[in-house]
Amino acid sequence: xxxxxxxxxxxxxxxxxxxxxxxxxxxxxxxxxxxxxxxxxxxxxxxxxxxxxxxxxxxxxxxxxxxxxxxxxxxxxxxxxxxxxxxxxxxxxxxxxxxxxxxxxxxxxxxxxxxxxxxxxxxxxxxxxxxxxxxxxxxxxxxxxxxxxxxxxxxxxxxxxxxxxxxxxxxxxxxxxxxxxxxxxxxxxxxxxxxxxxxxxxxxxxxxxxxxxxxxxxxxxxxxxxxxxxxxxxxxxxxxxxxxxxxxxxxxxxxxxxxxxxxxxxxxxxxxxxxxxxxxxxxxxxxxxxxxxxxxxxxxxxxxxxxxxxxxxxxx
Amino acid sequence: xxxxxxxxxxxxxxxxxxxxxxxxxxxxxxxxxxxxxxxxxxxxxxxxxxxxxxxxxxxxxxxxxxxxxxxxxxxxxxxxxxxxxxxxxxxxxxxxxxxxxxxxxxxxxxxxxxxxxxxxxxxxxxxxxxxxxxxxxxxxxxxxxxxxxxxxxxxxxxxxxxxxxxxxxxxxxxxxxxxxxxxxxxxxxxxxxxxxxxxxxxxxxxxxxxxxxxxxxxxxxxxxxxxxxxxxxxxxxxxxxxxxxxxxxxxxxxxxxxxxxx
Numbered sequence: 001x002x003x004x005x006x007x008x009x010x011x012x013x014x015x016x017x018x019x020x021x022x023x024x025x026x027x028x029x030x031x032x033x034x035x036x037x038x039x040x041x042x043x044x045x046x047x048x049x050x051x052x053x054x055x056x057x058x059x060x061x062x063x064x065x066x067x068x069x070x071x072x073x074x075x076x077x078x079x080x081x082x083x084x085x086x087x088x089x090x091x092x093x094x095x096x097x098x099x100x101x102x103x104x105x106x107x108x109x110x111x112x113x114x115x116x117x118x119x120x121x122x123x124x125x126x127x128x129x130x131x132x133x134x135x136x137x138x139x140x141x142x143x144x145x146x147x148x149x150x151x152x153x154x155x156x157x158x159x160x161x162x163x164x165x166x167x168x169x170x171x172x173x174x175x176x177x178x179x180x181x182x183x184x185x186x187x188x189x190x191x192x193x194x195x196x197x198x199x200x201x202x203x204x205x206x207x208x209x210x211x212x213x214x215x216x217x218x219x220x221x222x223x224x225x226x227x228x229x230x231x232x233x234x235x236x237x238x239x240x241x242x243x244x245x246x247x248x249x250x251x252x253x254x255x256x257x258x259x260x261x262x263x264x265x266x267x268x269x270x271x272x273x274x275x276x277x278x279x280x281x282x283x284x285x286x287x288x289x290x291x292x293x294x295x296x297x298x299x300x301x302x303x304x305x306x307x308x309x310x311x312x313x314x315x316x
Numbered sequence: 317x318x319x320x321x322x323x324x325x326x327x328x329x330x331x332x333x334x335x336x337x338x339x340x341x342x343x344x345x346x347x348x349x350x351x352x353x354x355x356x357x358x359x360x361x362x363x364x365x366x367x368x369x370x371x372x373x374x375x376x377x378x379x380x381x382x383x384x385x386x387x388x389x390x391x392x393x394x395x396x397x398x399x400x401x402x403x404x405x406x407x408x409x410x411x412x413x414x415x416x417x418x419x420x421x422x423x424x425x426x427x428x429x430x431x432x433x434x435x436x437x438x439x440x441x442x443x444x445x446x447x448x449x450x451x452x453x454x455x456x457x458x459x460x461x462x463x464x465x466x467x468x469x470x471x472x473x474x475x476x477x478x479x480x481x482x483x484x485x486x487x488x489x490x491x492x493x494x495x496x497x498x499x500x501x502x503x504x505x506x507x508x509x510x511x512x513x514x515x516x517x518x519x520x521x522x523x524x525x526x527x528x529x530x531x532x533x534x535x536x537x538x539x540x541x542x543x544x545x546x547x548x549x550x551x552x553x554x555x556x557x558x559x560x561x562x563x564x565x566x567x568x569x570x571x572x573x574x575x576x577x578x
Contacts, residue, residue, distance in 0.1 A: 011576050042576075048424040051576045073426040084421035086326075088333050100322040101425045145421070 001026040001153060002047065007056035009042050016042040017207040024064065024200075025207060026152075027180045031198035032187035033304060040187035044155050047185070048078040061152055074103060076242070077151035081158050083142025087131035091122060091141055093149055094130060094146040102149035116144040121172060135162045143171065154178060156186040172197050191304060203304060227296040228267045228276065229255075231286040236263045236287030243267065246282055248275050262291065319427040323435025324442075327409070331443050336404070344401045344447050350366070352454045359386045382464045387455070391472040391542040394451060395535060398444075398480045399512060403504035406441055406487025407497040409436045412571075414495035417544045429569050434490070437562060440484045448476055468544030475541025476569060478554035483508050485561025492568045508534065 002024040010018045015209050017039035022205045024030050045051045047058055049069040057064060063071040086094055095113045103118075117123045120140040125133060130141060139162055146154055159175065160168045160313050175197050178184055188194060194201050195215040203211040211218060232239050236257045248269050257266040267274050276293055283290045331337040360384065367377040413419040422432050451471070458464045486507055491500040515533030518526030530536050534557070537550040 016576075026475055045576075050424050051573055070426045070428070073424055078420075080420045082417045084418040086330070086417075086418055087416070088330060089326075093329075097322060098421070098425075101422070103318075103426055103428050141493070159533045234521060257473055260529050268402070 001028075002185070003059040004043075004047070005057050005314055007043065007046060008238055009039075009046060009051070009053050010054045015207055017204075019202070020207070020209055021056075021201055022209060022212060024183055024185060026183055027197050028200060029175065029179045029184040029186070030200045030202060031173055031194035032185060032204060033189070033194050034187075034204035035189060038204045040159055040204055042207075043204070044078070044157050044185065047072075048155055049073050050078075066287055072243045074149075075152045077149065077154045079142045079145035079146040079154075079156045079159060079160065083138050083144070085130045085138055085141050088129065090127055090129055091117070091133075091144075093162060094141065096130060099148045104149050112148055112150065116148040119147060120144045121170065136164060136167050136213070138172075139163055140167070143174075150257055152183060154182050154184045154186075156184065159186055160188070160190070189269040226269050226273055226275075228263045228269075228279070229292065229294055229296055230267060230279065230283075230290070231262060231292035232265065232283055232288050233262050233291060234283075234286070235261075238266065239263060239283075239288060240287075242286060243279060243283060245276065246278050248273050248278070264292075266296070319431045320435050320438075322469070323427070323432055324438050327436055327439030328442050331439065336408070337443055337446075340404055341450065341465050344397055345450055347397050348390075348394055348451050349454065350503055352390055353371075355386050355390055355393075356458075356531075359409050382458060382462050383468050386466060387458070387472065388542045390454070391476065392535075393539070394476055395479055395538055398447075398476065398483060399505070399508055401447075402444065402483040403438075403487050403490075403501040403508070405440050406484050406504060407501035408491070409440065409488055409493050409564075410492040411497045411500045415497075416499045423573070429573075430464050430566060433562065433569065437484065437488050440488065441481060444484060445477070446490045448473060448480070449462055449500050465544070468542070471546050472542045473503075473542050474546065475550070476539050478541075478551065478558075480536050482534060482557040482561065485558040485565070487561075489561050489565040489568060492572075514543075528554060544568075 002022075004023070005021050007020045008018050020039070020043060022030075032043070034040050037081075046053045047060060047065060049065050049072055052066055057066070059065070060072045061075050063075075065072050089097070092113070095108065095116060099109045099113055114123070117126060120143045122137060122140050122144060125137060130138060133141065139159075143156070143159060146156065153166050156175070157196075163171060171195065175184060175186065179199070186197070199214060201211070201213065201215050201218060202209055231245075236254065240252050240254060243249060243265070249267055249271060251268040253266050254263055255266055267275065267279065276295075280290055280293060362385070363380045366380060370377040406522070410419070413422065423429070455464075455469055476564075483504070487500070487504040490504045490507065491497075494500050511534045513533075513534060515530040515536045518530045521529070531553075537553045540547050540550055
């Protein structure tokens with residue numbers, strides 16, 4: 001449905017994105033993850049035809065975003081980071097106007113507008129002026145605007161920003177519900193959002209794609225070594241030395257050593273090994289107290305930080 | 317066509333939903349009304365004095381031409397007032413959308429940049445037409461109490477329409493350059509003033525340069541309309557001025573796209 005090949009975009013001397021390529025299948029929900037300024041918005045703006053790319057091609061539903069921009073725009077619903085609403089119109093008037101310029105036929109316009117309002121839960125504010133609405137409602141009007149012409153592709157730039165927790169959950173459920181009939185690309189820098197709503201994640205950093213997979217695969221693939229957190233009561237030096245000698249242990253780091261004799265350690269071993277029994281036995285045999293022993297799962301957050309930091313090291 | 321109509325409708329509604337249209341119309345009518353009163357009372361006084369003089373010398377009272385002595389200066393005044401008020405009409409057209417980000421909606425919807433531009437321009441023309449139409453009330457008074465010629469009035473209004481259209485086209489252009497409405501209005505005003513007054517220096521430069529400068533003067537071309545002469549060369553001048561303004565607007569929008577600026 002969406003096909004991006006070697007896309008680059010410069011703003012003067014600044015390279016906002018460099019050689020980005022990815023594909024999105026029909027009905028998929030894909031998350032764009034990246035720190036602020038990574039190039040998420042730029043990529044989305046190119047896909048929606050707002051700005052042209054410096055080089056590379058992008059196709060939406062088989063149409064080139066540059067050459068057949070109007071055809072692409074007909075098929076895209078786009079919500080920019082700041083909802084593009086006219087403050088001096090009522091919600092009804094505004095959505096009606098958007099439906100008109102999106103080419104929704106006059107006969108079905110009213111029902112389409114009602115449908116979109118119902119989907120995002122703003123039916124009760126139809127007669128209100130947009131300038132009198134709260135940020136959360138404006139955000140939802142912005143979302144309704146993207147949905148009103150029932151587009152094949154939805155591009156949402158930080159769709160949950162500025163919403164309260166209840167609304168965030170509602171919007172996420174809504175987006176999940178769109179999978180199948182619509183293809184969705186959403187950008188965010190909130191990590192749990194991606195693992196909750198998206199089937200696939202594209203991590204962008206400094207204008208480049210650094211990883212692309214399902215959230216589960218990403219965490220599994222990049223987790224690498226098994227890690228265990230231990231809390232032991234005993235002399236710090238002796239404990240680390242003894243544990244280091246346990247076969248299979250690759251690395252031990254002391255996270256915290258309070259004066260009270262308790263130390264917290266992180267033990268790393270190669271992927272697929274489970275050293276919990278060995279470690280526990282060693283500690284107990286030496287007469288120390290084992291207070292805690294648990295495996296650490298690498299969260300998406302860790303993966304993200306891992307990738308982003310790695311990238312920084314390469315750049316330096 | 318439907319896209320153009322949708323943009324036009326929204327812009328016109330937005331004018332009349334906000335106080336802007338009413339404020340501009342009110343002050344335009346108020347200032348023109350005051351000047352109409354002053355010009356007319358001056359004219360009445362002059363014709364009264366002329367009649368009395370004629371009676372003293374036992375001559376026929378002279379027929380003073382209301383078209384020449386009242387309407388023509390009035391049309392010139394209105395052309396000047398439009399110079400002050402029309403930058404306020406166009407300043408928001410692009411600047412406001414850039415500031416609030418709604419331009420992103422228009423530029424990612426299946427409408428062309430020229431449809432958006434022409435919709436906005438036509439909306440400004442509609443508001444200006446309302447302003448002009450309301451001043452026509454003043455002319456009706458002249459018809460009640462006198463016998464002015466209709467022809468020169470109509471040609472004068474055609475001239476005002478074209479002149480104002482030129483102001484609006486460049487107002488649209490300056491609005492497309494910035495997201496600050498004050499800057500848009502101020503630069504429009506300065507630009508039009510320059511092209512208004514450019515003919516004044518013709519006395520100080522060589523004759524050939526002077527003629528060129530005079531040709532570019534916006535107001536120079538208006539005088540014939542006020543006199544009742546509709547000359548195609550003036551129409552062509554104003555239309556090309558309008559075309560130039562719209563063309564520059566189009567270029568500026570395209571350039572903003574390529575630069576990725578708002």
